[in-house]
Amino acid sequence: MPDVFVAKAAQFADGERRIVRAGATEIGVFHWQGQYYAYENLCVHQGGPACEGLIMHKVEDVIAPDRTWNGQKFSKDEIHFVCPWHGYEYDLKTGECAADRKLRLKSFEVVKRGEDVYVVAG
Template identity: 50%
Template sequence: MPEIFVARSEDLPEGGRVFVTANGNQIGVVRAKGQLHAYLNICPHQGGPVCEGLMVHRVEEIIAEDKTYQGMRFSEDDLHIVCPWHGWEFNIETGRCAGDGQHGLKRFRTEERADGIYVVV
């Protein structure tokens, strides 16, 4: 399978992102939680540039043992990327839509080598 050079490893720090073009499609490559993630930069909702969106931790409601609402907090484990057009959220590790698991982002395999980062298309 063809590979495309993305960047040198040191040029893509934690939380950073880079965009490459393959076969006329833009792919966003993100380093998050120590891992590389590459997705087609098209939101399944209405085609927005999803990989250009904010990365935020999932908002969780806090429910006490007696089932009373205690407020909200940000999850420490579940990082999302949010499409800037309409706010659809996707888990950065899986690409699955947070609101509807039937939708997801098209994922590409990445490889990090001594000479840099590559995406397999």
């Protein structure tokens, strides 16, 4: 299958995403902190459009040295996107399901050719 054009790099700002189609497959492409990530837009739970969901920093519990719970905070490093159907969360940098790291979205390579961004679909 030929590579799929995603966007002109200048028109695909950091923090944005695009949904492209490669034949019958939808692919979500993320531009995050200077890197590109691409995953099949098909949630491992019930096939929802996982890549179209909210992008947010992982919520982490804050545990004190005495093991008491001190509330929650947003992770500085780990970013998730959340399937809009039932809330499965995926690590934006790996495609792994946050609740079960054995589950992951199918990933695709993203390449930049000149000023154009492509997904290697096949």
